[in-house]
Amino acid sequence: MTEQRVKPEEKIFVALDYDNMDDALRTADKLGDTIRTMKVGLQLFFHAGPQILHRLNEMGFQVFMDCKFHDIPNTVAGAADSVTQHGVYMFNVHCGGGLAMMQRAKEAAIHRAKAQGLTIPKVIGVTQLTSTAQETLNREIGIPGDVRDIVVHYARLAKEAGLDGVVASGHEISYIREACGEDFLTVIPGIRPTWAGANDQKRVMTPGEALRLGAHYLVIGRAITHANDPRAAALRILEEVRQEAN
Structure with missing residues (x-):
């Protein structure tokens, strides 16, 4: 199979991590001519409910629903059935569910x-969160071994299950590609442009670094949504993406 080609403007998912729908829609409106996909996570979804998914679709956006389903198979199947009815482009489940x-x-x-x-x-498996450091994985969660090895194991399991790809940090992209092939999608959070500063994520990477390693999609939140001018920030990142695509 040949590697999937994704247009530069389709590679960025903006994380609308707001506690109200008005702010989320206001930011999305500012980005309407720059970015195609918005990510709706737990905070926004629990506040706004399914209405936020429909409003974003009506505005012309694709929606990545990032609620990380993790339960018994029957319950997760029901959740997948329900979210599909809302016309989302992508949603995720935890690989740890089996x-x-x-x-x-x-x-x-x-x-x-x-x-x-x-x-x-598209159904994507969550491997390990970008906030999970080595000590967190081993001592707190109780899983032995390297973070990289666990991520690759989960990626292989997700592929076996028929999923379209996985969420992982940029540091695991090349290993996932080697294990699962170039067409197995990699959705990469923890993306921070050099000019955006630090945050609570441990395993981070710049947009250019992730793309050079073969990332398909980049999840970017605060660097855009907390910027004084979200549209200008998005265009600045998009330019970096386009440079890597050439």
């Missing part, structure tokens, strides 16, 4: 999309 859980999620998404004539959403 093979059967991931399989059921993908199957439910396909079944619901076909039944209602919708586009089948």
Whole structure:
């Protein structure tokens, strides 16, 4: 298979991590001519509910629903069925839920999309959070071994389950590509331009660094949403993305 080609303006997912819908929609409106996909996480979704998904779709955006489903297979299948009905472009599940859980999620998404004539959403597995340092993984979570090895193990499991790709830090991109192939999608959070400063994420990378390693999608939040001019910040990052694409 040949590597999937993603246009520069499609590579950036903006994390709308707001506690109210008005601010989220206001920022999205400012970015409407620059970025195609908005990420809706737990904070915004629990405040605004499914309405935020429909409002963003009405504005012409694709939606990545980032709620990281992790439960017994039947429950996650039900969640996948429900979220697919809202027309999301992508949603994620935790790889730690196991093979059967991931399989059921993908199957439910396909079944619901076909039944209602919708586009089948991409289902992505969450490997390890970018806030997970080595000590956190080993001492606190209780999983032995290197973060990289666990991420690659989960990526292989996600591929076996039929998922479209995984969420991982930029530091694991090349290992995932080697293990799962170039067409297996990598969605990379923890992306911080050099001019944006630090945050609470441990395993971070610049947009250019991640793209040179082969990332398909970059999740970027505060560097854009907390900027004095979100549109200008998005255009600055998009220019870096376009330079890497040439």
